[in-house]
Amino acid sequence: MTNETFTGHKGLQLEVPLLFEEGSYEKAGVDLPQPSGTKSRLGDQGAEHAPHLPAFTEPQAMRHFVRLSQKNYAIDMGIFPLGSCTMKHNPRLNEKMARLPGFADLHPLAPEKTAQGALALIHELQDWLCELTGMPAVAMSPKAGAHGELCGMMAIRAAIVAKGEEKTRTRVLVPESAHGTNPATAVQCGFTVDKLPGTEDGRVDLEAMKAKLGDDVAAIMVTNPNTCGLFERDIRAMADAVHEAGGYFYCDGANFNAIVGKARPGDLGVDAMHINLHKTFSTPHGGGGPGSGPTVLSDALAPFAPIPAVVKEGETFRLIEQEEGDFADSFGRMVAFHGQMGMFVRALSYMLSHGADGLRKVGEDSVLNANYVRVRLAEEMTQGYPGPCMHEALFSDKWLKDTGVGTLDFAKAMIDEGFHPMTMYFPLVVSGAMLIEPTETESKASLDEFCDSLLGLAKAAKAGETERFKNAPYFAPRSRLDETKAARQPKLRWVEPEEGAMAAE
Amino acid sequence: MRYLPLTDADRQAMLATVGVETIDDLFSDVPKDALNPDLKLPDHKGEFEVERHLSAYAKKNHAAGDGPFFAGCGAYRHHVPATVDHIIQRSEFLTAYTPYQPEIAQGTLQYLFEFQSQVAELTGMEVANASMYDGSTATAEAALMARRITKRNKVVMAGGLHPHYAEVVRTNEELIGDTVLQAPATPGAGAVLDMIDDETSCVIVQSPDVFGFLRDLEGITEKAHARGALVVAVVTEAVSLGLLKSPGSQGVDIVVGEGQSIGNALNFGGPYLGLFAARQKHIRHMPGRLCGETVDADGRRGFVLTLSTREQHIRRDKATSNICTNSGLCALAFTVHMSLMGGKGLREVATLSHESACKTADALEAIDGVEVLNDTFFNEFTVRLPKNASQVVDSLAEQGIIAGVPGGRLWPGREETENLLIIAATELTQDSDIKALASALRAAV
Numbered sequence: 044m045t046n047e048t049f050t051g052h053k054g055l056q057l058e059v060p061l062l063f064e065e066g067s068y069e070k071a072g073v074d075l076p077q078p079s080g081t082k083s084r085l086g087d088q089g090a091e092h093a094p095h096l097p098a099f100t101e102p103q104a105m106r107h108f109v110r111l112s113q114k115n116y117a118i119d120m121g122i123f124p125l126g127s128c129t130m131k132h133n134p135r136l137n138e139k140m141a142r143l144p145g146f147a148d149l150h151p152l153a154p155e156k157t158a159q160g161a162l163a164l165i166h167e168l169q170d171w172l173c174e175l176t177g178m179p180a181v182a183m184s185p186k187a188g189a190h191g192e193l194c195g196m197m198a199i200r201a202a203i204v205a206k207g208e209e210k211t212r213t214r215v216l217v218p219e220s221a222h223g224t225n226p227a228t229a230v231q232c233g234f235t236v237d238k239l240p241g242t243e244d245g246r247v248d249l250e251a252m253k254a255k256l257g258d259d260v261a262a263i264m265v266t267n268p269n270t271c272g273l274f275e276r277d278i279r280a281m282a283d284a285v286h287e288a289g290g291y292f293y294c295d296g297a298n299f300n301a302i303v304g305k306a307r308p309g310d311l312g313v314d315a316m317h318i319n320l321h322k323t324f325s326t327p328h329g330g331g332g333p334g335s336g337p338t339v340l341s342d343a344l345a346p347f348a349p350i351p352a353v354v355k356e357g358e359t360f361r362l363i364e365q366e367e368g369d370f371a372d373s374f375g376r377m378v379a380f381h382g383q384m385g386m387f388v389r390a391l392s393y394m395l396s397h398g399a400d401g402l403r404k405v406g407e408d409s410v411l412n413a414n415y416v417r418v419r420l421a422e423e424m425t426q427g428y429p430g431p432c433m434h435e436a437l438f439s440d441k442w443l444k445d446t447g448v449g450t451l452d453f454a455k456a457m458i459d460e461g462f463h464p465m466t467m468y469f470p471l472v473v474s475g476a477m478l479i480e481p482t483e484t485e486s487k488a489s490l491d492e493f494c495d496s497l498l499g500l501a502k503a504a505k506a507g508e509t510e511r512f513k514n515a516p517y518f519a520p521r522s523r524l525d526e527t528k529a530a531r532q533p534k535l536r537w538v539e540p541e542e543g544a545m546a547a548e
Numbered sequence: 549m550r551y552l553p554l555t556d557a558d559r560q561a562m563l564a565t566v567g568v569e570t571i572d573d574l575f576s577d578v579p580k581d582a583l584n585p586d587l588k589l590p591d592h593k594g595e596f597e598v599e600r601h602l603s604a605y606a607k608k609n610h611a612a613g614d615g616p617f618f619a620g621c622g623a624y625r626h627h628v629p630a631t632v633d634h635i636i637q638r639s640e641f642l643t644a645y646t647p648y649q650p651e652i653a654q655g656t657l658q659y660l661f662e663f664q665s666q667v668a669e670l671t672g673m674e675v676a677n678a679s680m681y682d683g684s685t686a687t688a689e690a691a692l693m694a695r696r697i698t699k700r701n702k703v704v705m706a707g708g709l710h711p712h713y714a715e716v717v718r719t720n721e722e723l724i725g726d727t728v729l730q731a732p733a734t735p736g737a738g739a740v741l742d743m744i745d746d747e748t749s750c751v752i753v754q755s756p757d758v759f760g761f762l763r764d765l766e767g768i769t770e771k772a773h774a775r776g777a778l779v780v781a782v783v784t785e786a787v788s789l790g791l792l793k794s795p796g797s798q799g800v801d802i803v804v805g806e807g808q809s810i811g812n813a814l815n816f817g818g819p820y821l822g823l824f825a826a827r828q829k830h831i832r833h834m835p836g837r838l839c840g841e842t843v844d845a846d847g848r849r850g851f852v853l854t855l856s857t858r859e860q861h862i863r864r865d866k867a868t869s870n871i872c873t874n875s876g877l878c879a880l881a882f883t884v885h886m887s888l889m890g891g892k893g894l895r896e897v898a899t900l901s902h903e904s905a906c907k908t909a910d911a912l913e914a915i916d917g918v919e920v921l922n923d924t925f926f927n928e929f930t931v932r933l934p935k936n937a938s939q940v941v942d943s944l945a946e947q948g949i950i951a952g953v954p955g956g957r958l959w960p961g962r963e964e965t966e967n968l969l970i971i972a973a974t975e976l977t978q979d980s981d982i983k984a985l986a987s988a989l990r991a992a993v
Contacts, residue, residue: 059658061661061662062662062665062883062887063662063665066887066890067890068891068892071888071889071890071892071893072629072631072887072888072889072893073888073893073896073897075893075896075897075900075975076900076975078896078899078900078903079903081902081903081906081907082906083902083906084906084909084922084923084925085762085791085792085902085924085925085926086762086923086924087764088755088762088764088792088793088924089791089792089793090791090793090794090797093790093890093891093894093895094669094670094789094794094894094895095669096666096669096670096886096890096891096894097887097890097891098887098888098889098890098891098892098893099887099888099890101629101631101888104631104635104884104887104888105634105635107887108635108638108659108884109638111654111655111659112635112638112639112640112641112655113640113655114640114652114653114654114655115640115641115644115652115654115655115656116644116649116653117639117640117641117642117644118639118643118644119639119640119642119643120639120640123643123645125645125648128645130643130645132551133642133643134551136595136598136599138637138642139599140598140602140603140606141815142633142813143602143603143606144611144613144614145603145605145606145607145608145609145611146605146606146609146815147813147814147815148611148612148613148625148813148814149610149611149612149814149815149816150612150617150619150623150625150814150816150950151622151814151816151817151818152621152623152953152957152958153609153610153619153816153950154941154942154950156942156945157609157610157945157950158609158610158816159608159609160604160605160607160608160609161605161609161816163605163608164602164605171589174587174588174589175587175589177585186681186682186685186818186819187681187871187872187873187874188873189860189870189871189872189873190681190685190871192870193870197719197723200723222860222861223859223860223861223862223863223864223867223872224861224870224872226860226864226865227860227863227864227865227867227870228870229865230865230866231692231720231723231724231869231870232723232724233723233724233725236864236865273577274575274577274578275577276577278579279579302575302578304587305575305578305583305584306575306582306583306584306585307582307585310579310581310582310585311579311582319873321873325551327642327643327877328643328645328646329636329641329642329644329876329877329878329880330641330642330644330645330646330647330653330655330656330876330877330880331646331647331656331660331678331679331837331873331874331875331876331877332646332679332681332819332873332874332875332876332877332878333818333819333820333873333874333875333876333877333878334873335818335819349719364960365960365961374719375715375718375719376712376715376716376719377685377716377719377720378681378682378684378685378712378716378818379622379682379683379684379710379712379713379716379806379817380622380623380682380712380816380817380818380820381816381817381818382817382818383818383819384815384816384817384818385813385815385816385818385819386818386819388602392598392602395590395593395598395601395602396550396592396593396598397549397551397592398589398590398591398592398593399587399589399590399591400591401549401551401552401591401592402587402589403587404549404552405552407571408552408554408559410571410574410575411559411562411563411566411571411574412554412562414562414566414568414574415562415565415566417566418565418566418567419565431566431568431573431574431576433574454649455651458649458651458652463645463649463652469861483551483552483554484551484552484553486553486554486558487554487561487562489553514845516651516652519652520651520652520654521650521651521654521844521848521850522651522844522845522848523651523844523845524650524651524842524843524844524845524850524852525842525843525844525845526842526852526854528842528843529840529841529842529852529854530854530855530857533831533838533840533854533855534840534842535661535664535675535676535831535838535839535840535841535854536661536664536665536668536669536675536676537661537662537665
């Protein structure tokens with residue numbers, strides 16, 4: 044039996060040409076009324092021809108995109124243990140709610156009176172977020188986690204400007220283990236970045252941090268639980284120290300899932316923290332967004348919150364769209380309109396479903412699941428740092444030493460086992476890092492299958508079965524892709540082949 | 549607890565495996581007095597209870613489809629084929645992460661490549677990225693990109709740039725000490741040219757602009773390039789690209805825009821879809837994800853995220869932007885809708901939208917005291933009313949008509965614009981809607 048087929052398809056594994064190769068310039072998938080031939084008012088700005096883009100009829104479109112979808116791994120198919128990404132189950136009730144015409148078919152500039160329900164929903168979500176974080180205020184407009192970071196750091200910058208210290212407070216302290224967005228955000232706000240070293244047990248080195256504090260420090264940006272999956276046990280001392288030095292504490296809330304319902308950043312001395320609704324509060328990640336990054340603010344920063352904001356006056360909800368009243372000192376607008384309404388509906392749907400009791404269980408089960416995986420895998424793999432973890436378990440590549448198998452190879456072999464790999468080579472403070480976040484929506488049976496498989500692979504690596512790893516994955520829609528070629532000769536769009544070039548190939 | 553699979557027996561067994569007695573032993577690093585706070589929030593609810601709670605909110609809103617509807621200004625109500633929503637709810641698209649493992653994410657990567665190709669073609673540019681949050685943040689990122697390329701620190705914005713976009717640019721640029729200038733927001737005025745000098749990094753021009761006027765991008769580009777400044781063209785109504793000369797064909801350097809109006813619902817302002825297109829020579833200065841074609845180890849075509857040395861997860865404090873998560877699923881909705889229309893279908897939708905707007909303008913021009921200000925427009929135009937437009941919009945809303953966006957909403961407290969009403973139409977606008985608007989407006993003024 045040959046491995047080749049006449050079509051190039053392999054059973055259920057169907058090859059998909061590009062839209063530009065199978066689409067048509069004659070037929071389309073929409074039927075529209077005839078234009079009436081009204082006189083144009085385009086002046087001299089009208090184009091002579093339609094854009095040169097092909098179309099599908101509806102059945103062709105369905106097939107093209109469904110076939111494409113089948114080349115993706117997804118949380119609905121199995122565990123998606125990307126550390127710091129919180130890939131949990133996305134309830135479909137949330138999708139249904141977000142599509143109610145009262146939300147989905149509502150214009151952002153509709154008169155306030157006609158959008159009271161939407162404003163009321165945002166207001167209720169604000170209450171939930173403030174209560175869950177123990178913070179007095181929340182800015183709803185940030186569009187994603189990194190945008191929330193920008194919001195928090197902009198508020199910090201505005202507070203510093205208000206004190207007349209913008210010329211001197213220019214340095215931001217960021218741990219080596221931080222997400223790349225942290226230093227990038229600080230720089231985008233005009234700050235310089237200074238690295239904070241870690242301790243041997245994977246936390247921020249408090250003494251080293253204190254030594255770096257001074258009247259030129261604007262803020263610290265610390266993730267908690269941190270990117271090693273550990274709770275910063277000195278968090279209050281860190282907050283006190285930075286406050287004493289006249290700076291602010293930005294907390295990266297990417298890992299809030301571990302402590303939701305269990306502990307509140309507001310009780311720990313934090314001044315600002317973004318919340319990824321697409322992580323902790325189950326809005327789908329959508330293959331790269333949309334996200335939503337509401338940012339909670341302390342009393343010290345609340346006056347500088349961005350506009351717009353939703354407030355309640357008596358029984359009426361108002362949208363504050365200019366710098367007035369309580370928002371006179373706002374740092375301004377960071378987005379058109381009012382944030383990710385579609386994500387707000389989904390997140391509130393999720394919060395209402397879980398309630399206070401359920402959300403606490405979310406935090407607990409996410410931590411329990413991670414520790415269970417940690418302990419089981421520690422049989423063969425080396426933990427990044429000793430002791431229990433929060434919602435994600437970190438391993439180094441020490442246990443792979445001399446096997447000829449690296450973290451990347453191991454991860455690619457996981458694909459053949461039917462799993463999405465964990466986060467790799469991050470955080471940077473651990474050699475060949477493997478960061479596993481199972482989330483609370485995995486069952487014990489699912490975790491056992493995952494652990495059994497990884498332990499099997501680990502033993503195989505140690506037994507010298509390098510072939511299983513070196514060219515993995517073998518059973519995916521594609522084998523390893525040439526990323527160097529992609530970067531050296533960037534081909535970022537379809538280009539019509541020259542006449543006859545196809546035949547010559 | 550329908551989303552939590554662990555049973556109590558599982559939990560006990562797992563705690564034993566982990567080697568602790570209670571779950572709180574795993575939270576021992578949390579300060580004792582901060583652990584298990586008393587939350588003043590309700591307990592869990594079943595599915596129909598949640599549905600009831602949220603539906604009550606939804607019912608209090610007047611949806612665009614509930615009556616005659618003429619609002620635009622950066623968010624447009626076009627028809628979205630049923631196929632689009634079905635595809636974007638496929639589990640494999642909806643519940644996937646950013647495609648970091650290309651071997652098992654070719655579905656996402658290939659549609660991103662198709663999306664980039666569509667956006668590049670529509671804008672008339674050489675390359676496009678895999679999306680930004682929305683049009684306004686894409687505009688701010690374009691200004692930052694122009695700053696990197698020109699090493700200059702002054703942004704000039706046309707008066708017809710959507711005021712929210714202008715504010716977002718200002719918020720971002722002023723953080724780093726740059727100068728931001730904007731020409732006055734006056735319908736039809738073209739004062740921006742006098743403001744370009746040898747320190748200008750870029751000129752930001754929207755066309756159709758916020759008042760609906762079509763701008764001559766070619767003329768502006770010529771002047772800007774003569775002073776060494778780049779031109780950023782902003783498109784807030786993506787459907788216009790089906791009927792108008794592309795910004796790229798008029799020589800601009802960067803095109804940014806809002807892609808919502810293709811494939812995506814109004815959603816009260818988000819999630820939306822930022823479009824970002826540029827010239828090939830500037831790709832290493834671009835923000836955001838880029839998807840590129842390559843081959844796998846067996847020589848088969850495949851796609852990967854590429855040129856990531858521009859990005860925060862590699863370059864950290866030297867990245868071109870801090871953006872990470874963007875608008876992947878909204879880009880899919882755009883791609884599916886575009887692939888159903890093709891270039892020809894888009895031109896038809898654009899033509900129908902333009903005709904709806906022309907008919908609306910004709911009907912309103914016949915009303916005493918209502919003045920249409922535009923000499924040119926695509927599907928949106930501005931009228932001057934003899935009284936405050938916000939009051940008129942509110943009174944028409946009482947009658948179930950969303951008449952448009954009043955000047956007072958976009959430029960609060962500014963007298964020159966408070967009698968202005970900006971009116972948009974699309975292929976969904978019916979003759980009966982236009983009649984209803986005209987007769988209500990006649991009565992109101």
